[in-house]
Amino acid sequence: MNDRIGRLAEKLYDYRHDAMFYERMTLLEEARKQHAGMTPGEVYANSLVYLLDNITVDILPDEHLAGRVKEIVPDEAQEAEFDRLKIDNNYKLTPHFSFEALRLATVTDPDDRYAPLWFGSYGHCTPDMARVLRLGFDGIKQEAEERLRDQALTDKQTLFLQNTIAVCEAMGRYGKRYAKKAEQLAAEASGDDAERLTQIAEMMDRIPGQPASGFRGAVEMIWLVHMTEAAIVGARDYAFGRVDQYLYPYYKKDIESGKITREYAKELLQELFVKLNELIGRAMEDYDQKRVLQVNSLHYMIIAGTDENGNEVTNDVSFLMLEAIEELDMCKQPTMILRWFPGINNDFMNLAMRLVSNGRGFPTFVDERKTYEALVWYGVDEKAAHDFVFYGCNNICMPGNSDQLMEVWHNAGKYMELALNQGRCAFTGKKYGAETPPASQMKDMEDLWEAFRAQLGHCLMIGRQDLWSWDQAWARLRPFSFESVIDTHCVERAESVNEGGGDFKHYNNHFSGLATVANSFYAIKKLVFEEKQMTLPALLEILGNNWEGQELLRARVMNKFEKYGNNQDEVDDIAVRIGNMFIEEVKALPDFPNGRKAYADIYSLYHHRLFGRDVAATADGRMAHEQLSESVSGTYGTEKDGITSALRSAAKLAHNRTPSDSNNIKIQPAMVATQEGKDRLRAVIETYFGDGGSQLQINVVDNGLMEDARKHPEKHKNLLVRVVGFSAYYVHLAPEQQQEIIDRNTLA
16 A cells, blocks of 8 residues: 555544534525425436535545545534434435334434435445446436437426436536636646646546546546445445446556556555545444444445356456455455355455455355355346345345345244244233234144244235335335436436336345244254153243243253254254245245335344344243344354354255345454465355355454453554444444454354
């Protein structure tokens, strides 16, 4: 990393978390008044144009890439105005479980945010960046103008295209505003600095209106588009897709012509990565957060893999991306996903092993074969499925051809509680689930399995019904959006991404607490139906009393009974059956009227902690309100036979039917300190994929280091750890999250 990039990166420590993009709020309030009475699509488009034409443009010393938003620390009067306006403009349309009622809801977040519903976005999508680079916004505008000649267009389609043209023109003007700013700064500068600014001016006079013609312009364009999505439109988890694939032609052309060097190309990527971290700050979204709509965004970049013909596509940009992030040891973003396949470039895989062994928490490793097979099983076209990418917290999509994230989170522990209690909550007695027989009538394990399936099906339908309402709400609210301009088919079809613009509409059903439920099924099987130590109602009474007075029994269940995650078929087979049951019930859900399909995933993010608070004691020895197990991993502290056994258990699950599941493994640094250790870790990864696994997220960090970071956070501001689908700064995690990372970091 050279001195210029080092200076840019060092500034990350100076950004204040009480700063905000204040002028966005003031400009949107002005736009609201100016465009009152227009249709929702017109209000959105005109407001975005107003922002692009009026927000402050600035270029800082050392920057070679233009594009930033002006953040300020509000004074007392500004804070008062922000507090006044956010009361009625604090909406985040997102489905989630209100954990007591087990129902989905549209909620108003209590955090500090100015997010007016009429200019709302949920983010969580991957645009067609290759199309943007190829056409520029002038080219997209031209496509819209050509479509307008169609006499068969409806009024709604005509308005969509007119809005598209207006936004494309504004994007071109936005770039030229940076060109003018660079010219002004260059006139006041001298020497190398004047040359730097003159080059920016020449580039921004073309970008993003005209197509990218070289590597620097391509990196500039994807940054400007991404910044517009995240900060100006304002939402989190916009992703970049297969960056190494669409940047490589520009890189190859410039390298061969001598226009750039390999080192300068890496430098540009590093500057891009620094800018991503400037957007989001250093904290988590649920603790010590920065007051920006893109808070803690996960900027997913997908690298390597194969093309639709099975040919390897790893290239020099793939290498540069890993090298660039390795040198930026203070940056938690971007989050990189490596598409693995048998025969992947050996040098590239060794570089990835070196990076992950340094404790950065990435790249994530994905066996692209399993993901491809799962997508095809859900009906995705075979050719399109090869181009899969991820956004947000490990969610699958087709770049430029999927709309925004829609998902339902499922509390497996609660569903088992409902199965044991005739569909009633063990705490309140309220009936939330399906009507199933009482425990006294369950004569064998099959009766319990049937009750669990009934609760699954019932709650899946609740999620489907409420999510369909949310789906329709987004279509009404967003007949036009910036995301629609930069997707693949929206201009051609003259429809927004929230309506008919994307071909691959789906919603994820995430299953949390697999190991908790599997271990509980196993305990019930042993205690009640095999050993006949007690009846099922008697066990329910013990659970209702939170194991009080049954400490010896609880200790036996926890320490003597087999647990999922140790390659023991008897309990692993139960986990497989639970996973398959969930997949079958999800697959059986009817498609939405607009064609949206339900996908199944065994993935918890951090909801296993939240869900656990609402679940009574479980038969595996877990106490009431304690967290559930995470994703496809075993319950913390129960995977006692090491990584190999834990992964063999997880590999038995149907990963070729769950496109976005994950497995978070934990390793002590000493295990990978040598090249031999790195080679062993690589063998573990490849064996897992060979056995049937699909994804691995790897945490390499020492518990002692984390304990010291809790006591002396000022000494460990760069300590990155893998949380779930992303990495974060350990010292900025909530205390309970810090403890969880330590608790899970126990495998030898």
